[in-house]
Amino acid sequence: MAQLETFVKQFKGDVVLPTDPTYDQALDRWAKNAIRRAAVVAFVKDAEDVALAIKYAREVDLRIAIRGGGHSPAGNSSVEGGLVIDLSRYLKHARVDPEKKLIYVQGGAQWKAVDHAAIKHGLAGVGGTVNHTGVGGLSVGGGYGWQSGAHGLVIDNTVQLTIVTADGSILTANETENSDLFWGARGGGSNFGVVTEFVFKLHPQRAKVFAGPLLFTADKCEQVGAFLDAWWPRAKAEEGMVVVMMRGPEGKPVINAFVFYNGSEEDGRKAYKALFDIGPFIDRAGEMPYEEVNGVTNPLAEWGFNYYFKGALLSEKPSSDLNPKTYAHVLQLIDSSPSHTAAVILEYMPHGKINSIPADTAPYRRDLTGNALVLVQWKDNTPEANQTAKQVIYAIADVFPKGQPYGNYSPNGDAAPTSNAVVSDKTKELFREYYPRLQAIKKKYDPEMVFNQWHTIIPA
CATH class of the missing domain: 3.30.465.10 (Uridine Diphospho-n-acetylenolpyruvylglucosamine Reductase; domain 3)
Known part of the structure; x- marks a missing residue:
């Protein structure tokens, strides 16, 4: 106890313990199921506070977790019975x-x-x-x-x-x-x-860019896949797409193609003309302030639900992942647990610049074909619901090419x-x-x- 008192005296930030009224709030995470009951939460004010927290945790043999954004459903930023170094309040x-x-x-x-x-x-x-x-x-x-x-x-x-x-x-x-x-x-x-x-x-x-979601009915799946086959190998540096296989708000299967073009609406619609020609039933793409683009996909990842996700590799040919047969199979797996909402997110960011950088510049793979993310969301944080989420996730991810995907999309730490x-x-x-x-x-x-x-x- 004396060690804790010494730590608290030297520490400039806030130290929150299980007995404090703000303790539950201090544990809050993007994914409810990632919350762990820490022994100490240390809201640091500077690097010196971080050093003090590390020293204290090592002295009393507490495992350490680092909390920045708290966005890991794997619980990487939480620790049961340990010490959380939380940078989110002050830094x-x-x-x-x-x-x-x-x-x-x-x-x-x-x-x-x-x-x-x-x-x-x-x-x-x-x-x-x-x-x-x-x-x-x-x-x-x-x-x-x-x-x-x-x-x-x-x-x-x-x-x-x-x-x-x-x-x-x-x-x-x-x-x-x-x-x-x-x-x-x-x-x-x-x-x-x-x-x-x-x-x-x-x-x-530039201040404004062309971006937004296009929603297609399930019968357009083959056409959207064919568009991606033609577009993806020639995608320009200012372009990018995220394509989501999911059920819409009314439960109908949809393909949500979120387009990005770092330019005007006129040029953006030209760049994606063949996609628009397929005929989305909803077109919400338009010019918007650049700083708002990263907020448009937030509804797919709202704060405060239970989440589980797993990364996968994209096939070299997009239609190998987005085609009627695969889409029907994915929907069947999504529907296998009505209490869970699932989506398959296919990320088409041009890799030319990424792969042009020398491979040994950093310990990161430069030969990934692209990333897919399988995301499951549910409300009741029970062991049974958690296990079902994992079963759904792994079954869907198994549809995609085998291999170790993007590390930030790991389903566990x-x-x-x-x-x-x-x-x-x-x-x-x-x-x-x-x-x-x-x-x-x-x-x-x-x-x-x-x-x-x-x-x-x-x-x-």
Whole structure:
């Protein structure tokens, strides 16, 4: 108890315990089923607070979780009986240097803060596609967004990190300073410490873009797949699409094609003319302020439900994934549990820029065909409902090509709670030839595996 009192005295932020009236609020997460009953929640105010929290947790042998946006349904940002380092209350701001075209983003910020701060200066960065996603988790795991066709991944646009490591050191990591840590943290996830600040490149951005959803009836499935076959190999840097197989609000099967074009409505409608010619029964695409684009898909990922998701790989030919037979099978699996709402999200972000960057720039795969995400949502957080969600997810994901998909779409953390843990085969498959190099970095900065909530790397 004396150790806790000492920690609280030195700590500038807020320490919340199970006896506090705000405890349940402090545990809040995007996915209700990701909530864990932590022993301590430490709302940090700066990097020094992070170092104090790490020191205290290690002294009293509490496992650590890092909470940025709290958007992991796998529970990566929560920990049962442990200590949560929560950056979301105080470290959530973004500051732009318009001359250098850089944005300084605190580790607990959401992408909405980045989008809104940058566009005030006619600039934008690569971010996620749901604006209440946390910057931190997405950024250290890779990071795809609407700007990826033009500018690559989030990790390709990261120029500096401030990281608090397991021994409490507050380090600056960039190409010249602690460059090994900089390399490892851009794709290696939260394995090496707590990032309290990101510095990202920004790019000139027009104020309005053409974007929005087009809804097609199920009988248009084959035509939409044929359009994707023709468009996808030639997709331009300013384009991108997310295609969703789902049931609409009235229970009717629909194909929701969300289009993005970084230009005018006139040019956007020309670029997707063949898609519009198929005849959507709802067309809500139009010019909108750039900073609003990442909020349009938020209804697919509302805060406060139970969620489970799993990534999958896209086929090289889109119609292999989107065709009448596959669509009917997916709908059958979706309907197998009426208490659960499911959707299959196919992400078509042009990969030319991503794959043009040298493979060893960061520990991240440059040969992915593209990402699919199977998402299940439900209301009652019971063990039975959770198990059903997993069964539905795995059955749907099995429809897609085999292989290790995008790490940020992992259905579980592949966490390893002790130093005696055996590395997950999925983790080895995720990092492939980079795994031994990551092991060496882990040994240098976190030999006792203090950080072990996401695709845990075992020290060399």
